[in-house]
Amino acid sequence: MAGPQDRERVRELLDSVRAAGREALTAPEGRIVAEAYGIAVPGEELAQDIDEAVACADRLGGPVVLKIVSPDVPHKTDAGGVVVGVRGAPEVRAAFRRIIGNVRAYAPDARIDGVQVQQLVPPGQEVIIGAVTDPTFGKVVAFGLGGVLVEVLKDITFRLAPVTADEAKSMLDSIRAAEILRGVRGTPPVDRWALAEQIRRVSQLVADFPEIAEVDLNPVIASPDGAVAADIRILLATGTVVPRRTYGREEILVSMRRLMEPRSVAVIGASDEQGKIGNAVMRNLVDGGFSGEIHPVNPRAGGILGRKAYKSVTDVPGEVDVAVFAIPARFVASALEEVGRKGVPNAVLIPSGFAETGEQALQDELVAVAERYGVRLLGPNIYGYYSTWQHLCATFCTPYDVRGGVALTSQSGGIGMAVLGFARSTRTGVSAIVGLGNKADIDEDDLLTWFGEDPNTRCVAMHLEDLKDGRAFVAAARRTVPKKPVVVLKAGRTSAGARAAGSHTGALAGDDAVYDDILRQAGVIRAPGLNEMLEYARSLPVLPTPKGDNVVVITGAGGSGVLLSDALVDNGLALMEIPPDLDAAFRAFIPPFGAAGNPVDITGGEPPSTYEATIRLGMEDPRVHALVLGYWHTVVTPPMVFAELTARVVGEFRERGIVKPVVASLAGDIEVEEACAYLFERGVVAYPYTTEKPVAALGAKYRWARAAGLLT
């Protein structure tokens, strides 16, 4: 890779280009950068006259390409300034003359610096390697198949730059047409190492030089003998970016702990008057059962909900961990000053009327005050937050008390209300629900850092529309994912797309394509929609982690078995090939016409004992790693009988230390709804009237287990 001298050479070159007020490097400049970073390009030399051209061609060997070099001829081909496949001195002489003649005729006043003599790149698979500066993630490297297909099919993949050699190699497998690189229909495979190395070097280049906005190697010709960039294009950024204030991991954890596990909460704008937000917040804190101190703050002081009120937060005795604001926007800044003076580390800003209504200046003022005092801000423009294990409902919404393993956050208040309603309706066990609103300060990476450490949180689910700092989020996700699943609903997937870009790679880097690849690389489970995010949030903490890839479907309804198999394949899961001994064991319990193999079709009309015996087999056999059950409602085995036996068997094995994910699809009359709720509460993820949802939950758990490195 590039040594200090190489970097120095590039540094000088870029400085000179910027000094000249240019954004684009010329081809020879691009070549200097490529050589400094060991990016393979065809051998080439500049010839000032015919004899030099002949000598160059001779030194390079093999067929060459001749190209005009002129600052006044941007489109060389149009000007007749390119001749391809020139061999031997007579052809070089003729081609040189033709080029000069063509360009003189095309643009008589053009300055001509000479003719570039370039090795002809051998035939191979065209690919594109590039880099762009993403507004969310910064430097990002891209790889795709070249030619018209990358344009038409957008088959391209992205990673944060710089990438390691392994990450670069993973990019070769991340495009849909990956097979082509391995060789199809008799074409030999390309040199994967060489190709990955080109990607890595480009990623290192943009990481080393933040002023490089975009790089295009297009096309790169990949063959069994290597990968050579036929063309390199480098664009520099104009302007400078002001770095945002960041907090260290320990700082974040200290303030987050006081936010999520406070001992003392002050309510700025607490009120006795029903219908006021300051009243709702007070009531929820009290009714929710928060056991720490609750201090109402109100200029009129007196008592509120039977508690002593203070005129200012500075009057509150002892330390305060959180100040919840329930006052109009215009009063927030001055109250925040007092919160700062009091040394309160967290301000929860429920009020709206800031950036979301165009009052950016008012919001900037808050941020300035907060930074001065080191107060972290949640919001503004939020419903508040819940920390259920603390019985803390610091919100104007209704209390929520079903404690459990999932922490949910939402950027939008409406989505937050949907989270609350869904959780209540399904009795989802929650560790926290947090509104992020305008994200003037605290954002997803702060919360993720905390939830990653919080022992009560076993899964994190986040709705977001943007990330203020994509790299900080990825860093937090990478630390969290090995411990617990992180689910993200990224809204605004389809709105982006076209972006003004000076390069090919830039044009292909639609916001969502970049988000999708980079979140996946960070091990995040991306929910395709709101309902999926909520269902994953409900299921993942309940479902044990699978220890291997062998999934077995046991079904009473053959029809469900087929649909469950479809769903497994859709979710990237495979039905286990049942070993003969296990197959024989299943057969002992099912009717002779029941289908052997996988799905295990026990057939309709079987008694509870058949469900129980076959589920026991699946639980007992260590070669089976996950069970998918398809129940069919019959009079012989009613829904609650199935639910009871399944929960009992799964629970028994769990007590014996045999823990496997079990999901179930219940096909039947409405009694199956009660049966599903019963099963869910007992750790079996069960849904009525759908074969897709239970398998999607299992699929999400598998995706996480793979990302966390728990499956090989």
Place this chain on the structure above:
Amino acid sequence: MAGPQDRERVRELLDSVRAAGREALTAPEGRIVAEAYGIAVPGEELAQDIDEAVACADRLGGPVVLKIVSPDVPHKTDAGGVVVGVRGAPEVRAAFRRIIGNVRAYAPDARIDGVQVQQLVPPGQEVIIGAVTDPTFGKVVAFGLGGVLVEVLKDITFRLAPVTADEAKSMLDSIRAAEILRGVRGTPPVDRWALAEQIRRVSQLVADFPEIAEVDLNPVIASPDGAVAADIRILLATGTVVPRRTYGREEILVSMRRLMEPRSVAVIGASDEQGKIGNAVMRNLVDGGFSGEIHPVNPRAGGILGRKAYKSVTDVPGEVDVAVFAIPARFVASALEEVGRKGVPNAVLIPSGFAETGEQALQDELVAVAERYGVRLLGPNIYGYYSTWQHLCATFCTPYDVRGGVALTSQSGGIGMAVLGFARSTRTGVSAIVGLGNKADIDEDDLLTWFGEDPNTRCVAMHLEDLKDGRAFVAAARRTVPKKPVVVLKAGRTSAGARAAGSHTGALAGDDAVYDDILRQAGVIRAPGLNEMLEYARSLPVLPTPKGDNVVVITGAGGSGVLLSDALVDNGLALMEIPPDLDAAFRAFIPPFGAAGNPVDITGGEPPSTYEATIRLGMEDPRVHALVLGYWHTVVTPPMVFAELTARVVGEFRERGIVKPVVASLAGDIEVEEACAYLFERGVVAYPYTTEKPVAALGAKYRWARAAGLLT
């Protein structure tokens, strides 16, 4: 197209090939077929010696390809039997010698018929055109991009053969990489007419000659100047297919009307004994409120549930429309004889123990009896059926009485139970629920033919695992779709794929790829899963048909607006560009910081009057064709207030004759569930905790409206 003489020539050729016991046509034979059907192939001649080869090359003009012709050398290239790009007499002579020498060395005993001299096809875009014989749909024509990409990306599309010129043209747009054919990055567009014409001719060829099993034109070189097949490969079928018995449309309608609107039903195996299926069926008929005659049949006769029972169905007085069987499998055939003698047109066979348990012979016996008497069979191995507008519950499951617009069928009993439970849970208005089971006789196309005519049915939703006769289904779907939506859940989507095939096209024609394209062409809405099928079944009959493409989102929660926009794009719908006057009208009602444009973001915390005023605007403006509402639960506008006002406004406009689809996503606490039910009952498709489902329902309605030709 091929005239009688051309067809006669092909007929004779194929007969001679079959007479010779061959399955594959030789290249010269393929050429004869191609010429008869006007399929463009490069000019070519067979040369027996060197001088003939030189003369041939001269006649053809331009560069040529030389290929060995030998019945003993199937892989010409491997044998060194192909030389490409030969120009002029000396090169032709050299190539001829080289080929003969190579082949002699490769296979000394090979018979050599000569050397084929073929025009070199000019450069262009490689595509593949083919035809296969699908087990479900019969002759099917295929089109895709050629080269490695069709293999790797499986970018190929199928249609029933023969296709019209328009259908053939539609295939060019049905591949993902369609843009390439229109010309990208400076390459000129291909001659679409010539390409479509090649497709049409191939499709006509296989339609004319059922014994042609597979055709491959691979590659076809498409260019601005035409489309030429560089290679043609034709495979013939072995064996013969016995045609199945079919019924005409009028026959089907007559017997189906008596099945679905019977005046008299006999229950074979009726019983007074609780727990018996014959008792459950009797009770459901009686309790369900069927107003026609119900005749129990039981060898012990006497009375059952207070009704006179008969020893045999032949003893029942008057005409009987339906005989419901509730007796063990082994007694069914003889009872069916009596049903036949009585002249009953329909037998509903609840019993299992036939093909599904391996008892194919027993089932074949039933079919033979039924065909002898002209009795149509539903089942066997089914739960029965419901015809709700007749108050008819001819099933052993519990009765269902919510009458409405959707007819549901299921091949599997388990899925049938899920249909029943879902319908009851959501109070889905149903016209019929029918179990199809083993489909010994009546299948989806019979039912679709009836439901297409049934005025009570406004939408048909079918779960199926296979189609006995894909063409009959497509014909029924094509007649039905212009009148009402047809939803299909095709199970077993992902199981198929690899199939033993002799051609390239055959290998690409995975079952599901063919199903998907052909169902889409028939205008069927394919549900991706069980839950989607059920939700479409519930929504589509409730939702009015849109009259245009302009969708407007009105939302209280900005966050919902973003997710609803995502969902619209996912469903192929576009947000209307709001005209300035309408934009101004919306702005008059929303706060200054509310977002203009589309979504119309009225912002959170708005009173009911803002929702009402903006919904009215959307309903009133004739340029708006559909509304998507995003509700955010607040104390200012509680869920039921929103539901009441929305239903009232939509109802008012409906009374004025202004009918538009309105769907809603409700984000809030659990009260939104009641609000959604209230809205759904009043024709507004509303869901809690999801932005995806309401838009998916609207998307399905749009897809149908387009397929039905109701939108331009």
